[in-house]
Amino acid sequence: MQALKELTSHMRxxxxxxRQMKEAGxxxxxxxxxxxxxxxxxxxxxxxxxxxxxxxxPMPANVALSATTRFLCxxxxxxxxxxxxxxxxxxxxVDMLVDPITCQHLRRAGDLWDYYTDVPVFRLGIPHxxxxxxxxxxxxxxSRRLKTSLEELTGKPITDEALREAIxxxxxxxxxxxxxSLTKQKPNPPITELEFIKLNHASMYADPVFMVEALExxxxxxKDKDGEAAAPDVPRLLLVSPNIAYGDYKILELVNxxxxxxxxxxxxxxxxxxxxxxxxDGDLVEAIARRNLKERLPCAFMxxxxxxxxxxxxxxLKQFNAVGVIWYQLLYCDTYDIESFFxxxxxxxxxxxxxxLESDYDILDRGTLRTRIETFIETIxxx
Amino acid sequence: xxxxxxxCGFEPAEIDAELPRIQKVFDMFxxxxxxxxxxxxxxxxxxxxxxxxxxxxxGLARRELVDTILAREENKINVCAxxxxxxxxxxxxxxxxxxxxxxxxxDVLVLMVMGYLFDKLxxxxxxxxxxxxxxxxxQCSLLQVRLGxxxxxxxxxxxxxxxxxxLCDALPKCDEALGLYFNIPVHYINCCQDRGxxxxxxxxxxxxxxxxxxxxxxxxxxxxxxxxxxDKVNEARRIRRDAAIYANNIFDLVVNSDPVPMSxxxxxxxxxxxxxxxxxKTQDGLNEANKLLxxxxxxxxxxxxxxxxxxxxxxxxxxxxxxxxxSITNMIEELGIAIPLSEDSILVPxxxxxxxxxxxxxxxxxxxxxxxxxxxRSIEASVPMRIRAITGAVKRYxxxxxxxxxxxxxxxxxxDPLILKDAxxxxxGVPVMVLEGDMYDPRFYTAEQLRTRVxxxxxxxxxxxxxxx
Numbered sequence: 010m011q012a013l014k015e016l017t018s019h020m021r022x023x024x025x026x027x028r029q030m031k032e033a034g035x036x037x038x039x040x041x042x043x044x045x046x047x048x049x050x051x052x053x054x055x056x057x058x059x060x061x062x063x064x065x066x067p068m069p070a071n072v073a074l075s076a077t078t079r080f081l082c083x084x085x086x087x088x089x090x091x092x093x094x095x096x097x098x099x100x101x102x103v104d105m106l107v108d109p110i111t112c113q114h115l116r117r118a119g120d121l122w123d124y125y126t127d128v129p130v131f132r133l134g135i136p137h138x139x140x141x142x143x144x145x146x147x148x149x150x151x152s153r154r155l156k157t158s159l160e161e162l163t164g165k166p167i168t169d170e171a172l173r174e175a176i177x178x179x180x181x182x183x184x185x186x187x188x189x190s191l192t193k194q195k196p197n198p199p200i201t202e203l204e205f206i207k208l209n210h211a212s213m214y215a216d217p218v219f220m221v222e223a224l225e226x227x228x229x230x231x232k233d234k235d236g237e238a239a240a241p242d243v244p245r246l247l248l249v250s251p252n253i254a255y256g257d258y259k260i261l262e263l264v265n266x267x268x269x270x271x272x273x274x275x276x277x278x279x280x281x282x283x284x285x286x287x288x289x290d291g292d293l294v295e296a297i298a299r300r301n302l303k304e305r306l307p308c309a310f311m312x313x314x315x316x317x318x319x320x321x322x323x324x325x326l327k328q329f330n331a332v333g334v335i336w337y338q339l340l341y342c343d344t345y346d347i348e349s350f351f352x353x354x355x356x357x358x359x360x361x362x363x364x365x366l367e368s369d370y371d372i373l374d375r376g377t378l379r380t381r382i383e384t385f386i387e388t389i390x391x392x
Numbered sequence: 393x394x395x396x397x398x399x400c401g402f403e404p405a406e407i408d409a410e411l412p413r414i415q416k417v418f419d420m421f422x423x424x425x426x427x428x429x430x431x432x433x434x435x436x437x438x439x440x441x442x443x444x445x446x447x448x449x450x451g452l453a454r455r456e457l458v459d460t461i462l463a464r465e466e467n468k469i470n471v472c473a474x475x476x477x478x479x480x481x482x483x484x485x486x487x488x489x490x491x492x493x494x495x496x497x498x499d500v501l502v503l504m505v506m507g508y509l510f511d512k513l514x515x516x517x518x519x520x521x522x523x524x525x526x527x528x529x530x531q532c533s534l535l536q537v538r539l540g541x542x543x544x545x546x547x548x549x550x551x552x553x554x555x556x557x558x559l560c561d562a563l564p565k566c567d568e569a570l571g572l573y574f575n576i577p578v579h580y581i582n583c584c585q586d587r588g589x590x591x592x593x594x595x596x597x598x599x600x601x602x603x604x605x606x607x608x609x610x611x612x613x614x615x616x617x618x619x620x621x622x623d624k625v626n627e628a629r630r631i632r633r634d635a636a637i638y639a640n641n642i643f644d645l646v647v648n649s650d651p652v653p654m655s656x657x658x659x660x661x662x663x664x665x666x667x668x669x670x671x672x673k674t675q676d677g678l679n680e681a682n683k684l685l686x687x688x689x690x691x692x693x694x695x696x697x698x699x700x701x702x703x704x705x706x707x708x709x710x711x712x713x714x715x716x717x718x719s720i721t722n723m724i725e726e727l728g729i730a731i732p733l734s735e736d737s738i739l740v741p742x743x744x745x746x747x748x749x750x751x752x753x754x755x756x757x758x759x760x761x762x763x764x765x766x767x768x769r770s771i772e773a774s775v776p777m778r779i780r781a782i783t784g785a786v787k788r789y790x791x792x793x794x795x796x797x798x799x800x801x802x803x804x805x806x807x808d809p810l811i812l813k814d815a816x817x818x819x820x821g822v823p824v825m826v827l828e829g830d831m832y833d834p835r836f837y838t839a840e841q842l843r844t845r846v847x848x849x850x851x852x853x854x855x856x857x858x859x860x861x
Contacts, residue, residue: 080806117807134586343562350524
């Protein structure tokens with residue numbers, strides 16, 4: 010696939026390109042995952058939005074233990090550890106960090122940046138209530154303060170015209186990701202879940218205009234195509250997780266190796282939520298906020314989010330013809346852990362087997378995970 | 393049992409009247425003779441048994457727990473909540489106005505009685521671990537207590553569960569799950585933690601929080617069947633005033649005296665009772681008990697009597713003293729370290745004990761004052777504000793060190809201890825010790841495990857004190 014080759018080349022060059030932009034005066038704004046930071050606004054400010062989402066490697070998570078305790082999830086620790094290690098260029102380039110106040114883990118990652126680095130941190134208030142007007146108003150006001158901070162950083166006002174363009178660009182990106190994702194509904198998907206997630210992750214760091222073009226080409230190329238015929242007994246699975254980081258591909262690889270097929274995902278952090286776009290032409294800041302808070306699926310840290318998430322996941326199972334769920338959570342992710350108990354029981358009631366896996370990014374857990382995944386897939390196969 | 397109740401400040405007539413109800417609740421919790429004997433031993437060891445005011449407070453906790461557990465079968469409308477205390481005024485207004493309403497924090501009461509007194513939380517914690525708060529995942533033991541009570545059928549099924557969403561994520565998530573499993577209506581009170589180093593951020597949070605508390609007021613009114621209006625709230629505040637004033641006087645005496653006249657664990661009991669809603673009868677008892685206790689503590693101060701020697705090193709204990717297990721702070725005091733202050737008493741910006749009420753922070757609205765006071769608490773503050781509050785308290789109260797025994801299973805408190813240590817040591821020059829512990833589950837972190845490290849810390853503090861002289 011030519012577009013994929015070009016994207017790979019772009020990703021290889023991207024850190025160098027960003028460094029050159031930075032040296033030429035362009036500001037680089039990093040932000041944490043979860044789809045609550047209005048990246049459209051960062052883009053419209055003339056700064057480069059970078060969604061920091063590396064994970065899966067035990068080293069950065071462990072390095073961060075010099076500054077925090079082991080009870081933060083490994084992903085959150087890695088967000089500071091990467092900066093401390095300095096091996097990932099993206100984490101070194103950031104001129105400002107936007108920390109969405111979502112779960113306590115990511116909140117603390119922002120605190121670590123705030124205390125130990127010289128990068129200014131903007132704490133973006135996310136009320137943990139997705140369906141209330143008061144909460145929306147609070148979030149809109151927080152977004153407006155972010156807008157002011159970005160304008161101060163770049164020295165340029167964010168015009169409605171620029172914001173509209175940015176919204177259109179990111180809407181297009183989400184629509185294309187959705188289109189590509191939906192191709193996995195086919196009996197023989199033309200793209201694997203691992204490839205899709207890698208594409209999704211690329212969209213966090215790539216130049217958005219380039220990314221949209223790449224996605225457009227990829228979509229056009231695969232939309233009417235079938236993949237290699239899978240064996241008839243390959244179980245189609247859904248992946249549910251609080252977080253799949255850039256580099257945390259262990260589970261996806263192990264499922265592939267065990268000859269299972271993940272066909273869809275419901276992931277709060279790390280993977281861009283592409284099912285809903287920003288709508289409306291009035292107050293654009295409010296339109297973005299409405300999409301991010303009310304119109305997207307709430308993460309588990311939100312109040313009363315269990316049932317909407319269960320409904321959404323049940324819908325995905327049907328749409329993608331999946332017969333089992335892999336629930337992959339990170340160690341000490343408290344809200345997903347609480348939810349998993351209820352979720353597993355509800356899935357059992359629906360006759361859907363669930364495999365719950367947990368990771369601290371430890372390289373040694375690969376063998377254990379492999380055995381459990383192989384057994385799970387085998388169990389589904391013989392049902 | 394009668395002897396035990398006497399130790400809890402019960403008068404003989406009260407014992408005769410209350411014994412059947414107390415026995416019933418103790419039977420439900422499986423409290424047997426062995427537990428009663430252990431309770432007596434713990435009173436003697438941890439409770440300053442000669443303080444009569446404290447004995448009465450022990451008895452009030454017992455009464456409050458009994459009234460709460462039996463509320464459902466005594467046909468009361470049952471409204472439950474938990475700390476932090478944003479709902480205290482609302483719930484007191486409702487329960488003081490009508491005998492038909494029981495409104496309190498049941499899990500806190502269970503910690504105070506079954507944990508602190510009897511050391512019998514294990515069956516409750518284990519029940520929770522078999523449900524959705526599994527072991528090995530660092531799930532909060534306070535929430536395990538709440539869940540375990542429901543699983544064992546000990547929690548009085550409530551008509552409304554007020555869930556505090558102003559601090560951690562796990563508490564509201566746990567309450568949501570309780571709602572789903574046990575069919576309990578849940579109402580959330582949220583606040584956003586986007587505050588940084590600027591006081592301006594507090595105003596913003598205060599407005600949001602105020603509105604949330606007002607929504608809770610409406611919700612409680614719907615459930616109890618009468619309007620919990622501001623007049624009722626003000627009346628409830630008037631009824632509680634004496635207890636609050638005497639509690640504050642006790643805190644002032646403790647922090648300003650050398651030797652420190654009262655143990656940190658007992659002080660925490662007073663602090664929590666001041667913050668939580670109780671029944672009217674208990675409140676009247678509390679008003680009297682706090683007055684008596686204040687007089688007793690004043691008398692101790694006059695005589696120069698303390699729980700540690702005069703001149704002992706003084707520390708700030710962060711973030712808060714356990715409600716379920718007095719043995720850790722007791723061990724620290726046994727090692728000759730005084731704990732005149734815990735972080736949950738101090739406020740931003742500079743470690744004061746009384747909230748700042750400026751023009752913008754306090755409008756006409758009484759709820760604004762509640763919200764503003766709550767978000768000024770150091771333990772609810774942002775990291776930069778918390779650093780400033782602890783630093784301020786160390787300087788203001790001439791403390792020799794800080795001991796941060798963070799609740800390992802609380803994501804809210806487990807994220808920043810090393811930042812606090814680094815910043816406070818740099819700003820004050822006093823040592824900060826960080827220990828990992830569990831505030832509500834005595835099974836994994838015991839006083840004896842921590843003793844060696846605290847001993848070394850104590851030596852360091854003493855040496856620094858001598859060097860300073």
